[in-house]
Amino acid sequence: MRTHIVYAHPSDTSLNASLRDETTRHLESLGHTVTVSDLYAMKWKATADYDDFGAAQSENFIAAAGEAYESGSQSDDITEEQRKLLAVDNLILQFPLWWFSMPAIMKGWVDRVFTNGFGYGTTRTWPRYGNGMLEGKRAMIAVTTGAGQPHLSDRGVNGSIEDLLFPINHGILFYAGMHVLPAFVVNGAVQLDEDGYAAAIEALRGRLDTLAETEPIAYRKQNGRDYDENVRLKPGLERPGSAGFGLHIA
Amino acid sequence: MRTHIVYAHPSDTSLNASLRDETTRHLESLGHTVTVSDLYAMKWKATADYDDFGAAQSENFIAAAGEAYESGSQSDDITEEQRKLLAVDNLILQFPLWWFSMPAIMKGWVDRVFTNGFGYGTTRTWPRYGNGMLEGKRAMIAVTTGAGQPHLSDRGVNGSIEDLLFPINHGILFYAGMHVLPAFVVNGAVQLDEDGYAAAIEALRGRLDTLAETEPIAYRKQNGRDYDENVRLKPGLERPGSAGFGLHIA
Numbered sequence: 443m444r445t446h447i448v449y450a451h452p453s454d455t456s457l458n459a460s461l462r463d464e465t466t467r468h469l470e471s472l473g474h475t476v477t478v479s480d481l482y483a484m485k486w487k488a489t490a491d492y493d494d495f496g497a498a499q500s501e502n503f504i505a506a507a508g509e510a511y512e513s514g515s516q517s518d519d520i521t522e523e524q525r526k527l528l529a530v531d532n533l534i535l536q537f538p539l540w541w542f543s544m545p546a547i548m549k550g551w552v553d554r555v556f557t558n559g560f561g562y563g564t565t566r567t568w569p570r571y572g573n574g575m576l577e578g579k580r581a582m583i584a585v586t587t588g589a590g591q592p593h594l595s596d597r598g599v600n601g602s603i604e605d606l607l608f609p610i611n612h613g614i615l616f617y618a619g620m621h622v623l624p625a626f627v628v629n630g631a632v633q634l635d636e637d638g639y640a641a642a643i644e645a646l647r648g649r650l651d652t653l654a655e656t657e658p659i660a661y662r663k664q665n666g667r668d669y670d671e672n673v674r675l676k677p678g679l680e681r682p683g684s685a686g687f688g689l690h691i692a
Numbered sequence: 693m694r695t696h697i698v699y700a701h702p703s704d705t706s707l708n709a710s711l712r713d714e715t716t717r718h719l720e721s722l723g724h725t726v727t728v729s730d731l732y733a734m735k736w737k738a739t740a741d742y743d744d745f746g747a748a749q750s751e752n753f754i755a756a757a758g759e760a761y762e763s764g765s766q767s768d769d770i771t772e773e774q775r776k777l778l779a780v781d782n783l784i785l786q787f788p789l790w791w792f793s794m795p796a797i798m799k800g801w802v803d804r805v806f807t808n809g810f811g812y813g814t815t816r817t818w819p820r821y822g823n824g825m826l827e828g829k830r831a832m833i834a835v836t837t838g839a840g841q842p843h844l845s846d847r848g849v850n851g852s853i854e855d856l857l858f859p860i861n862h863g864i865l866f867y868a869g870m871h872v873l874p875a876f877v878v879n880g881a882v883q884l885d886e887d888g889y890a891a892a893i894e895a896l897r898g899r900l901d902t903l904a905e906t907e908p909i910a911y912r913k914q915n916g917r918d919y920d921e922n923v924r925l926k927p928g929l930e931r932p933g934s935a936g937f938g939l940h941i942a
Contacts, residue, residue, distance in 0.1 A: 545803060564838075664849055673843050688935060
């Protein structure tokens with residue numbers, strides 16, 4: 443198995459750095475080939491702009507992105523990340539939850555790498571949500587949170603971690619065709635003591651051991667039978683009591 | 693009234709640029725003092741890192757951020773944005789929806805400006821969700837989407853635009869104490885024709901005319917009576933049929 447880790451944290455002595463190292467070590471001990479994009483270490487360019495598109499001529503930004511992808515004139519760092527994604531079986535996105543989402547540098551990795559023609563298309567027939575360029579690969583978010591678990595639980599003031607990660611899990615990873623595993627979450631990262639750290643490492647290893655067998659989140663495929671011609675969920679298909687993002691889980 | 697617009701789009705001939713200009717013009721015609729942070733034009737640094745903290749000594753990233761804020765050693769561009777926010781009555785965040793969130797450059801504006809001591813604190817007593825440094829100011833997202841309205845409706849495959857914007861509206865703007873108005877949304881931005889554009893401009897003007905009177909989203913204050921000691925919503929308080937993020941609207 444081949445696994446690519448995209449990692450974003452500014453400190454190399456952080457909990458995140460330890461988790462990244464443990465992930466790499468443990469996967470290698472299981473026989474995986476592991477590659478890591480350490481975005482801070484790479485000084486990854488976070489901002490998507492026309493400089494990414496080389497000789498592309500279109501004035502419209504999305505069109506220019508598509509032109510650059512098609513013609514091969516996009517920036518080399520983007521092409522390299524796309525190549526890494528296409529080469530692996532599994533993708534792990536590891537980051538601290540900042541303002542209930544990814545750090546900007548990782549959002550910029552998505553904005554730039556999942557470009558028009560690779561991550562999405564502009565036609566009505568572009569295959570997405572269960573189909574796409576990364577179809578069949580497995581993806582997992584590994585995230586640390588400052589907040590304690592109750593604050594991110596079903597009724598917690600922050601919203602549930604599942605809902606907060608939905609725009610990434612469903613809107614990016616599943617959109618591009620990946621099977622998305624439930625996130626690996628370490629809560630209360632700021633106050634984590636030695637026992638908490640040991641428990642987190644053990645839980646992480648368990649998740650890595652079962653990466654290939656864990657049941658993905660049962661997001662509904664757009665090209666299945668669940669959505670109408672306006673890609674709205676057909677009446678009556680929702681699980682009892684589900685609403686909001688939960689509608690899109692079968 | 694004083695209104696600050698934070699704007700992020702890479703093209704100055706885009707729909708977003710037109711909406712930004714119309715917002716500025718219209719608010720000025722209403723007597724507002726308008727300031728704009730045009731993040732692409734400013735070449736805003738998107739990535740939060742230790743370079744932001746000057747002479748701060750802490751190894752822990754969050755602690756270093758707090759130390760830099762307290763001691764005044766944080767980067768000048770951060771201080772300047774905080775000053776702009778404190779000076780106004782209204783904040784408008786204007787951006788295209790990229791991967792169901794803000795472009796990375798705007799996420800980086802949040803990551804860096806809403807720093808430890810300004811946007812959040814690390815103590816249990818930090819006032820948040822209805823209280824905070826920006827308490828009482830009004831905020832509104834103005835967003836364009838490539839997707840058509842049904843795709844972003846209550847049962848649409850992308851999730852509803854209200855839920856997708858919740859991590860920003862609730863998790864950033866309301867977190868810092870602001871009254872959050874329903875977002876101004878222009879759907880189907882890629883295919884917008886002349887009539888659609890005229891309708892969008894008229895709708896935008898209507899929203900700007902009523903900026904001071906529009907009822908904010910009824911997010912529940914953390915320091916009210918709705919949450920228990922683990923900041924979980926108390927049983928029985930949810931509106932009938934609500935679930936997920938909807939629980940946090942009274």
